[in-house]
Structure formats: C-alpha cells, structure tokens
Amino acid sequence: MSNTVTAKKTPFFTTRKLVVMAMLSAIATVVYYLDFPVPLMPDFIKMDLSNVISLLASFALGPVEGVVVCLIKNVVQLMIKGAGTTMGIGNIFDFVTSAAFCLTAGLIYKNHRTRKYAVIACVVGALVFTVISLPLNYFIVYPIYFKAFGGEAAILGMYRQLNANVESTFQALCMFNLPFTFVKGVLCAVVTMVIYKPLSPVLKGKN
Structure with a gap:
C-alpha cells in the first residue's frame, strides 16, 4: 500500500478572496456612480475614481481579480441604469480600458512586489489605459454616440465650444480625450499608491 499523501490544491478563488472581491466590487460600483464633470471637457464625459478600487484588487489579490472587479462593477451599473440609446457602450468601453489598466499593472506588480515596481506598474498601466x-x-464608441446624440456634427459642436479649431473627431480625441484619460489614469494610480499600503493587510487578511 502506498503511503504517498496527495497534497490538496488551493482553489484559485478561496472563500475569503471571493468575499473581499464582492466587497471591493460593491465599493467600486458606488464610486463609479460618484462621477463628476470636469472643466475643458464636453458635458457627456465624466471623471470617476472607480479604477482605484480595481487597482487595489489587482495589487492585493491578483490581476485576474482586479479584472473581475471591473466586470462586476460595470455589469451591476448596466443592470441598474439599463443599456439606453447607446447600447451600454460606455460600460463596455469602461470595462475594456479599466481591465487593460488593472491587468497590466497587476501582472507587473505580481512579479515584482516592490514599491519601485508598483510605481512602474501604475505608470505602464495608465499608458495602456490611455493608448x-x-x-x-x-x-x-463615437460612431455609436453619433447615432444616439444627433450625428457627428452635434458631438463636434460640443468640442468646438471648447476649442473652435477642432476640425475632426480624431483631432478632438487627441486634443481632449487622450490627455483626460491619461490624467484620470495617473490620478487613480496616485490615490492607489497612497492608500494601498495601509489597506494591504486588511485586504490580504494579514495582521
């Protein structure tokens, strides 16, 4: 008779991890609702800091868990608000870009758990998020917005109120959306770096 003992495999999603993910997803959903307009951007573009919560999940639990928090946040918000005339394209866009942000940053930090690489992870993640x-x-996204909000001319009109020299959608995206997205990514990264260390023991279940 063999005396070999088969080691038990630790499940990828432990009960505690699932509970923490659910808690972070709920917080991310609430923060997602607390969006606000920003100067020098059209009214339909809002700033929110929900990616802070997703980044916390990526750093404390893992990159896949961060992506799951992004997904749950957007699914819940979509269920509550509905798809509307834009067919939920804003939520899909937010999920894809946020997931790319958290997955990139989470993978870098997972392999190099130092403060230096945490900063690098956030910067690279913010760049991927922007690009x-x-x-x-x-x-x-914008072709769907054109159909929902009165055509390309209507959207460009909002940008031209901010800068009369805007001539095309691509130019508007490069002049306004790209800098805005990068600033949003950097802001989320900075807040994450500030609060991650004190929250890390709680999220990881360590005293």
Whole structure:
C-alpha cells in the first residue's frame, strides 16, 4: 500500500478572496456612480475614481481579480441604469480600458512586489489605459454616440465650444480625450499608491 499523501490544491478563488472581491466590487460600483464633470471637457464625459478600487484588487489579490472587479462593477451599473440609446457602450468601453489598466499593472506588480515596481506598474498601466482608449473611441464608441446624440456634427459642436479649431473627431480625441484619460489614469494610480499600503493587510487578511 502506498503511503504517498496527495497534497490538496488551493482553489484559485478561496472563500475569503471571493468575499473581499464582492466587497471591493460593491465599493467600486458606488464610486463609479460618484462621477463628476470636469472643466475643458464636453458635458457627456465624466471623471470617476472607480479604477482605484480595481487597482487595489489587482495589487492585493491578483490581476485576474482586479479584472473581475471591473466586470462586476460595470455589469451591476448596466443592470441598474439599463443599456439606453447607446447600447451600454460606455460600460463596455469602461470595462475594456479599466481591465487593460488593472491587468497590466497587476501582472507587473505580481512579479515584482516592490514599491519601485508598483510605481512602474501604475505608470505602464495608465499608458495602456490611455493608448487603448483612442482606437476604441474612434472606431466603436463615437460612431455609436453619433447615432444616439444627433450625428457627428452635434458631438463636434460640443468640442468646438471648447476649442473652435477642432476640425475632426480624431483631432478632438487627441486634443481632449487622450490627455483626460491619461490624467484620470495617473490620478487613480496616485490615490492607489497612497492608500494601498495601509489597506494591504486588511485586504490580504494579514495582521
């Protein structure tokens, strides 16, 4: 008779991890609702800091868990608000860009758990967050917005109220949306760096 003892495999999502993910998803959903307009941007573009919560999940639990928090946040918000005339494209856009942000930052930090690499992870994540937003906006999001809000001329009119020299959608995205998205990513990264260390023991279940 063999005396070999088979080691039990630790499940990827432990009960505690699921509870923490659910808690962070709920917080992210609430923060997502606390969006606000910003100067020098059209009224339909809002700032929110929900990616702070997703980044916390990525750093404390893992990159996949951060993506799951992004997904739950957007699914819950979509269920509450409904798809509307834009077919939920704002939520889809937010999920894809936020997931890319959290996955990138989380993967870097997972392999190099130092403060230096945490900063690098946040910067690289913010850059990915920004770069991926341009083709998504230009080819998918804004064509749907054109149909929902009265055509391309109506959208461009909002940008021209801010800068009369805007001549095309691509120019508007480069002049306004790209800098805004990068600032949003950096702001979320900075807040995450400030609060992660004191919250890390609680999120990881360590005293």
